[in-house]
Amino acid sequence: MTQLAKLFIPITLFLLSSCGNNPDKEISYEGVYFKYPSYWKVETETSESGNIYIDASEKFASEAIFLISVAQAEVEPQEMLGNFLETLSENFDVEKEPAESKRFGQYETSCIKYKASKLREKAYGEAYAFNMEGKTILVVKQSNRDYDLKHDKYKLMENSLRISLPEDINP
Numbered sequence: 001m002t003q004l005a006k007l008f009i010p011i012t013l014f015l016l017s018s019c020g021n022n023p024d025k026e027i028s029y030e031g032v033y034f035k036y037p038s039y040w041k042v043e044t045e046t047s048e049s050g051n052i053y054i055d056a057s058e059k060f061a062s063e064a065i066f067l068i069s070v071a072q073a074e075v076e077p078q079e080m081l082g083n084f085l086e087t088l089s090e091n092f093d094v095e096k097e098p099a100e101s102k103r104f105g106q107y108e109t110s111c112i113k114y115k116a117s118k119l120r121e122k123a124y125g126e127a128y129a130f131n132m133e134g135k136t137i138l139v140v141k142q143s144n145r146d147y148d149l150k151h152d153k154y155k156l157m158e159n160s161l162r163i164s165l166p167e168d169i170n171p
Contacts (some may be wrong), residue, residue: 077129
């Protein structure tokens with residue numbers, strides 16, 4: 001066996017083993033719980049005012065994102081959606097559809113679908129907002145392809161999302 005073949009076999013085995021179906025991961029952070037695909041990365045932050053932010057994105061395709069923001073005050077969901085889109089429109093041209101009532105996992109929400117663009121960049125998204133236990137939750141899923149928003153990766157996160165007090169979270 002040549003030296004090249006000896007080197008090629010371990011590399012091939014490593015690549016094959018790392019491309020297999022890895023089990024889903026889960027996060028439980030400050031009362032927010034959900035599962036996500038193993039090939040995503042998740043970052044968390046709690047502001048000084050107690051607002052919670054969770055930012056999930058695909059490791060190799062940063063266009064696919066899933067954001068959760070938990071405000072420690074109850075704000076009208078339509079207002080929360082408007083504030084989000086206003087902030088987004090500071091850097092992008094935003095086209096939005098009218099708000100509608102829609103389920104997101106187990107929660108009844110207000111939802112706005114949107115398209116954000118700038119030069120050659122395009123992003124399609126859905127933003128959801130709802131109130132719970134004196135808090136306002138904003139959930140955003142966004143991708144550079146409209147049809148991606150219905151993909152299983154987002155369904156996994158949507159269907160497993162649970163919001164509660166940190167000590168009450170049960171996956």
